[in-house]
Amino acid sequence: MILNKVGYETVTAASGAEGMMALARGGFDLVFVDLKLPDLNGLEIVTMSEKSVPRPEVIIITGFASIETAIEAIKRGAYDYLMKPLSPDKVRITAKRSLETAENRKHLLHLQQEVQHYSAFERFVGCSPSLKEVFNAIHYAAKSDSNVLITGQSGTGKELAARAVHYNSGRRDNNFVPINCAAIAKDLIESELFGSVKGAFTGSLKDKVGLAMLANGGTLFLDEIGETSTDFQAKLLRFIQEGEFRKVGDPNLTVVNVRIVAATNRDLIDAMKEGIFREDLYYRLNVIHIQMPPLSECREDIPLLVKHFIEKYAKKRSDLVVRGINDEAMKVLMTYHYPGNIRELENIIERAIVFSDREYLSVTTLPAHLQHVENKKLPVSLLEDMSLKNAKYHFERNFIIGILIKYKGNVSQAANTMDIHRQNLQQKIKEFVIDLKELRNK
Structure with a gap:
């Protein structure tokens, strides 16, 4: 009741067992627990809270002035220790401080993980000359504080490069704040970047902190910068030149210190x-230029990328250990043109692992457009490498695709020829992940 009055949402448990069940479900930020419960010791709750997601802060309540118990509770991870009778003010203050501590801990952990994750370029996979040029460009960009423009096709890793620049620079201890300029309505992007004051426009019910302020001291990543309007570009130019901006509806200037990294797939x-x-x-943005190469220019990196993605996504299969890919499937991947670049290759491998029923990925687990499905007969080498389940799957999918190609993707005509209901065919198309748009162009 004390915390409800000041805006906290609370759940009450009548016993230790009931509390353990609630804690197991997760979703709590703070737990108050009596040390002496009728059915268990409150310290058991402290121990269990360590495994809860998210991990809540725990405050022990006791009527016994035992310093040993207090030390033991804190050793097990409790935030604080309150004596009975409880003071409402003390409860409120302790709750506020514990939640602030939890938030600071999460933020610090996030920064530590991000720095560890990106500082050594370990998320870049490959050793091609083109990728080495990217590494060199990132290395020099990180030593500078100048603005960076990253260009390249979709799926080539532009944001990954931007993060690598930030986390290897002198700004690594501050925020890396991305904004996808193409994903925000043109009439809202200014308030998203610079913030707004209450009542600045319809629906503005409170002050809004902009992403530029959140990036203060760090790096602001402007993704898809080529999709912005010229009006917004003029305001962005002033912000970059002067290091200051006005929130929407605010006559006062706000000064920040940010580094700009922008990216685009446009020319x-x-x-x-x-x-x-x-x-x-x-010219303000393009002080340092990093060009991300398409995957078609880095074919020697494909085997390394395939291995990396198999290791990444095989963990999601609890019923099967996927160890690698057979030679025939690798040959297919090596000759494909990848309009979606690395992102498309990653999607292909993740999907193949989902559909695989063997330890090694084969051509039959690849998407239909990589299997030359217009050939009605399967090579004997493929048939020998398939289980009955996979053979049935492959035959049915190829049969449906063949009919759809014949009718240029017309589902009604294809369903009529196969003598099934249109709705059933649509369900099969969804089940087999068949791209009708692609088939219409065959």
Whole structure:
């Protein structure tokens, strides 16, 4: 009741067992537990809380002035120790402090994990000359504090490169704040970046902190910068030049210290010629340029990437240990053109692991467009490498795709030929992950 009055949402447990069950379900930020419960010791709750997700802070309540018990509770992970009778003010203050401590701990842990994760480039997989050029560019960019422009096709790892620049720079201890400019409505992107004051526009019910402020001292990553309007580009240019901005609806200037890293899959030179991207902004951003190569230029990296993605996604299969990929499937992957680049290869491997019923991925586990499905007969070498379940799956999928190709993706005509209901065919198309748009172009 004390905490309910000051805005906290609380759940009460009548016994230790009931409390343990609630804790097992997770979702709590703070737990108050009596040391002497009728059915168990409150310290058991402290121990269990360590395994809860998210891990809550625990405050022990006791009527016994035992310093030994207090020390034991804190050793097991309790945040604090309150004596009975409880003071409402003491409860409120302790709750507030414990939640602030928890938030600070989460933030610190996140920063530590991010720094450890990105500082040594370990998320970049490959050894091709093109990728080595990227490593060198990131290395020099990290030593500088100048603005960076990263260009390249979708799926080539532009954000990964931006994070590598940040976490190897002198700003690594501060925030890396990404903003996808293409994903935000053009009339909202200014308030998203710079913030707004209450009542600045319809629906603005309270002050909003912008991402530029959150990035203060760190790096602001402007993804898909080529999709912004020229009006917004003008405001962004002033922000980059002066290091200051106005929140929407606020006449006062706010000064911040951020590094700008921008990325785009557009050709900004062409965009400038078309008048949809400001030339002055381009030169402000393009102090250091990092060009991400398409996967088609780094084919020697494909085997390493395949191995990496198999190791990453095989962990999600609890019923089967996927150890690798056979030679025939690897040959297919080595010759494919990858319009979606590394992101597409990752998707292909994740999907193949889902559909695999053997330890080694085969051609039959790859998407239909990689299997030359227009050939009605399967090579004997593939048939010998398939279980009955996988053979049935492969035959049915290829049969459906063959009919759909014949009718240019027309589901109604295909269903009529196969003598099944249209709804049943649609369900099969979904089940077999068949791309109708692709089949219509065959």
